[in-house]
Amino acid sequence: MKLSVISPTYNEAENVGLLIAELEKVLEGGDYEILISDDNSPDLTWVRVQEIGRRNPRVRALRRTSNRGLGPSVVDGFSSATGEAVACIDADLQHDPAILPQMLKELMNGADLVVATRYMPGGGTTNWGMIRRLGSWGCTKLAQSLLGVKLRDPMSGYFMMRRDDFLNIRDRLNVRGFKILLEIAAHMKPRRMSEVPYKFGPRAQGESKLSNKIVFAYLSQLWRLYRQARRPRLQSSAG
Numbered sequence: 001m002k003l004s005v006i007s008p009t010y011n012e013a014e015n016v017g018l019l020i021a022e023l024e025k026v027l028e029g030g031d032y033e034i035l036i037s038d039d040n041s042p043d044l045t046w047v048r049v050q051e052i053g054r055r056n057p058r059v060r061a062l063r064r065t066s067n068r069g070l071g072p073s074v075v076d077g078f079s080s081a082t083g084e085a086v087a088c089i090d091a092d093l094q095h096d097p098a099i100l101p102q103m104l105k106e107l108m109n110g111a112d113l114v115v116a117t118r119y120m121p122g123g124g125t126t127n128w129g130m131i132r133r134l135g136s137w138g139c140t141k142l143a144q145s146l147l148g149v150k151l152r153d154p155m156s157g158y159f160m161m162r163r164d165d166f167l168n169i170r171d172r173l174n175v176r177g178f179k180i181l182l183e184i185a186a187h188m189k190p191r192r193m194s195e196v197p198y199k200f201g202p203r204a205q206g207e208s209k210l211s212n213k214i215v216f217a218y219l220s221q222l223w224r225l226y227r228q229a230r231r232p233r234l235q236s237s238a239g
């Protein structure tokens, strides 16, 4: 099964070469492509990717000049991928590429959504302060109870699925939703999910794009998905 690995980037010129080198090592011998979905980064991340692409044609840069954002970048990457399987991974090496073959195996063994998970034996986070740990725990519990999502790490940004399944739900996704996995899991209603543990390390280089605004963005996404999920039930019980 051909695997397309998509990484959304904004100002990751310092990390992207290292990420691609790690991916090339892990995926060597298999059928794969690496697609860097870059929002026309001022630090010229996309130029760096184009240079690597001249050496390895399996590597491509998708240079985006409108509709900036992490969600839309992932959706555009998945849409222009040519693999039967698509995976999303951060560019700052916080997501360990070494578990990709295991994730692909899970997909080939019948899972339809494979999520790299921090919150199961073998996984974890490093260098997180009390506030971030508590915040992540609260947001995770909220997603599980409000949306009934059976994932231990619904806020993960590292996951894999079949491209066909993605195309089936693409038009219903709100790509502005803060966490694209949550959006996908809520719309796709996966039959068999699989979780693979990994340790979320510290960012390699560069700056985080996290801000306080994201907590609000996350909570409003949860609330919208919750109301969408309830709507058909309310209508059918009324009728």
Ligand SMILES: Nc1nc2c(ncn2[C@@H]2O[C@H](COP(=O)(O)OP(=O)(O)OP(=O)(O)O)[C@@H](O)[C@H]2O)c(=O)[nH]1
Binding pocket: 007, 008, 009, 010, 011, 012, 037, 038, 039, 068, 069, 070, 073, 089, 090, 091, 092, 094, 203, 207, 208, 209, 210
């Ligand atoms: N294309 C695109 N990529 C983005 C955007 N914002 C963030 N990213 C990428 O999304 C990935 C995750 O962003 P990070 O800033 O690392 O967020 P995080 O991992 O939750 O936060 P840290 O732990 O502080 O690194 C990285 O590869 C970023 O470059 C965006 O607006 N557009």
Ligand SMILES: [Mg+2]
Binding pocket: 090, 092, 094, 203, 208
């Ligand atoms: Mg990061």
